[in-house]
Amino acid sequence: MHASTWAGVKLVFRKEAVSALRFRAAWAAMFMFALTTLACVSLALSGARLAAPLAAALLWVILFFASVAGADRVFAEEDTSGTLLALRVYGGAQAVLLGKMLYTFVLLLALGVFTVPLFLVFLDMTVASPLLLAMACVLGLAGVAAAGTLIAALTVGAAANSGLFAVLLLPVILPVFLPAISLTAAAFGAGEASLAYLGGLVLYDGILAVGASVLFDYLWYEE
Amino acid sequence: MEIALQDVGQAYGERWLFRHITAQFRPGTITAVTGPNGSGKSTLLRICARLAAPVEGKVTVTEGERPLVKADYRERLALVTPELRFYPCLTAWENMSFLLGLRGQELSPACYSELLSRVGLQEARLRGVLAGSLSTGQRQRLKLAVLLASEAQGWLLDEPGANLDASGRALVMGEARKHAERGGLVLWATNDEREEAAANACIDLGRSEAGL
Numbered sequence: 158m159h160a161s162t163w164a165g166v167k168l169v170f171r172k173e174a175v176s177a178l179r180f181r182a183a184w185a186a187m188f189m190f191a192l193t194t195l196a197c198v199s200l201a202l203s204g205a206r207l208a209a210p211l212a213a214a215l216l217w218v219i220l221f222f223a224s225v226a227g228a229d230r231v232f233a234e235e236d237t238s239g240t241l242l243a244l245r246v247y248g249g250a251q252a253v254l255l256g257k258m259l260y261t262f263v264l265l266l267a268l269g270v271f272t273v274p275l276f277l278v279f280l281d282m283t284v285a286s287p288l289l290l291a292m293a294c295v296l297g298l299a300g301v302a303a304a305g306t307l308i309a310a311l312t313v314g315a316a317a318n319s320g321l322f323a324v325l326l327l328p329v330i331l332p333v334f335l336p337a338i339s340l341t342a343a344a345f346g347a348g349e350a351s352l353a354y355l356g357g358l359v360l361y362d363g364i365l366a367v368g369a370s371v372l373f374d375y376l377w378y379e380e
Numbered sequence: 381m382e383i384a385l386q387d388v389g390q391a392y393g394e395r396w397l398f399r400h401i402t403a404q405f406r407p408g409t410i411t412a413v414t415g416p417n418g419s420g421k422s423t424l425l426r427i428c429a430r431l432a433a434p435v436e437g438k439v440t441v442t443e444g445e446r447p448l449v450k451a452d453y454r455e456r457l458a459l460v461t462p463e464l465r466f467y468p469c470l471t472a473w474e475n476m477s478f479l480l481g482l483r484g485q486e487l488s489p490a491c492y493s494e495l496l497s498r499v500g501l502q503e504a505r506l507r508g509v510l511a512g513s514l515s516t517g518q519r520q521r522l523k524l525a526v527l528l529a530s531e532a533q534g535w536l537l538d539e540p541g542a543n544l545d546a547s548g549r550a551l552v553m554g555e556a557r558k559h560a561e562r563g564g565l566v567l568w569a570t571n572d573e574r575e576e577a578a579a580n581a582c583i584d585l586g587r588s589e590a591g592l
Contacts, residue, residue, distance in 0.1 A: 161484070168481045172467065172474075179469040179510075239465035245431060246459050247479040247530075249451050378430065378450040 162251045169248065169256025170263075173231070177264070183234070184264055187227035191272045194219045199279035207280060209347035213338045216276050217297065221334070223272065224265055224298075228305035229322040231257045232313040241313070250377035254306065254370060262302035269294045282345055290344035296358040297337030300365055304329045307369035310376055332361050381443050381456055381533045381565055382406050383428055388437030390423050397423055398585050401437070407533070410556055410566040412576045415585030421569035422461065424585065425536045428567060429457055455483055458532035460523045460540045468512025472496075472522055475511050480529055487529065495525045500548065516543045528555060535559055537568035541575060553578050 177184055198215065207215065235241040244253060273294060277284065284290055304326060312321045336354035343350035382404060389399035397420030405411050405428070413421045426432040427439060430453060441448040448456065466475040476495075477487045493503045499521040511519065520543045527535060535556065541549035553575060556566045560580070570576055 164484070165482050168478055172470070172478050175474070176467060176469045238468060239463060240467050242431070242459070242461070242464050243466065243479060244482075246429070246454065246457060246464070248482040249455075252482060374450070378454065 162249065162255070165249055165252025166256040166259060169253055170260050173257065173260035174263075176234075177260075183227045183230040184267075187223045187264075187268055188271060190226045191219055191223040191268060192275070194222070195272065195275050195279050202280065204281070207282070209282075209345035210338075210342040212280060212282055212345055213341035213347070215280075216273070216341060217334055217338050219272060219276070220265075220269065220294075220298070221301070221330070223268055224301050224305060225323050225326065227264065227268075228261050228301065229309045229312070231261055231306060232309045236313045245377065250374045251370060253377070254310070254373040257309075258302055258306040258366070258369070261306050262299055265298040265302050266295070269298055284344060285346035286344045286350070289340060289350050292355065293337050293340035293344060293358075296355075296362055297333055297341075300333030300337075300358070300362045301330060303362060303365035303369055304333070307365075307372065310373060329365075333358065333365075336361075381441065381448065383534070383565065383567075384440045384442070385428070386438045386440070388424075388427060388434045388439065390420060390427065390432075391435045399436070401583065401585075403583055405565055405567055407563045407565050408560055409580040410560050410568065410578065412579035412582045413567065413569040413585065414571065414576055414582055417571075419585040421585060422463075422538050424583075425459075425461065425538050425567065425569050429459060429536050430454070456533045457536060458527045458530040458534070459536045459538070460520075460527050461536075461538035462542060463538075464523060466511035466514075466519060466522065469510060471508060471510055472501075472506045472514070475522070476526055476529065479526055483530065485529065485531065491529070495529050498528065499524045500551065501525070517545070517548065520544055521548065524552065524555070533563075534565045535567070537566065539570060540568055541570070541572055549574070 232241070235244055273290070276282065308322055308325045308329065312325065336358045339354050340350055340358070342348070384405075385401050385403045388401040390397045401424065403411070413424055415421055423432065427434050430439065430441070441453050443456075466472075467478070470478065473492060476492060480487050496503050496506065501518060501521050506514070506518075511522070514522065524540070537552070537556070540552045540556075544552065549572070556568065557578065560566050568575060568579070576582060
């Protein structure tokens with residue numbers, strides 16, 4: 158009997174969400190990291206205003222490291238709890254990858270919804286273009302979710318899992334960060350937003366998602 | 381579905397677990413894989429399931445003339461091994477409906493209840509209980525319930541009687557025999573003489589070379 162990929166994606170997403178709600182450690186660590194960093198930066202600045210490009214870079218540094226604290230768990234937890242074998246036997250590659258990618262994206266969106274308003278309040282930032290800020294965050298976090306899910310799958314089982322995940326993720330994610338930071342800075346009022354950056358971000362997100370989908374088949378099925 | 385091993389060998393580092401295994405596993409037969417601890421029984425099953433690649437030799441899976449690869453093969457398989465674990469944060473019902481759902485099978489409450497009683501579990505006692513809280517024997521029986529529900533042609537069983545009482549071991553042997561009689565393929569790794577005797581054929585990995 159064949160399961161449709163979309164039905165499998167929904168099942169994997171739902172399983173991830175239910176497990177995360179019952180076992181809060183992974184996402185709680187992400188949110189606590191973001192909150193702690195924001196509080197530290199806010200206290201250190203003591204009300205001083207940051208230049209828009211610097212504030213944009215700082216926001217993405219916080220989002221990146223908070224993501225690293227949780228995004229690598231999607232496969233590592235399957236490995237440590239021993240459930241990866243059951244998932245490999247019963248789950249199709251694309252349903253597993255896309256379900257986990259979708260879950261990571263939703264989790265990172267929630268992280269963004271939590272972090273960005275606090276960032277704006279703590280650092281007293283004014284937003285010249287809220288729509289541009291929202292687009293930069295959504296597209297940037299989509300890239301982190303796509304790259305993070307694939308690299309989490311690649312590094313599963315590695316002895317130094319967390320370290321390897323961050324090391325491999327950084328070069329893959331840099332082409333996402335550069336336009337995302339530039340667009341965020343523009344949203345904070347530092348010059349005009351470049352449409353090329355916006356288009357580039359959409360294109361790179363697409364390449365990451367398609368590349369992950371193609372590579373994952375080889376990873377999932379040993380032949 | 382037929383699995384053929386041709387001159388298969390597996391090694392970890394410099395040490396060979398087994399070499400020159402040539403065998404064919406056909407529908408309607410139970411094949412036992414025996415040998416002392418560490419002889420590579422579980423590894424051979426993983427190679428047959430294509431969850432690991434052999435260092436040498438070739439594994440071919442066919443259905444009629446058609447080779448089965450990737451998802452086509454994986455969805456015809458079901459495994460019961462000590463390494464196969466359920467999601468500890470999900471209940472027995474959630475685990476079963478998730479795993480079977482990934483295969484496109486919908487598990488109705490009536491079917492779930494019937495499967496549980498078939499493997500000697502009581503639904504009422506499992507209701508709301510997370511899989512992480514089940515006893516080892518209950519988890520083993522739950523694995524058997526997933527196996528029976530999976531409608532898979534190929535059953536790869538690694539010590540399926542482990543952690544089960546006498547009635548549980550009899551259940552495994554009876555279900556495996558019924559599956560083979562329905563035309564299914566059963567491959568089980570065992571050290572139990574009764575399970576070995578119940579098989580139609582046997583590969584002994586205790587010998588340096590084995591073949592069927």
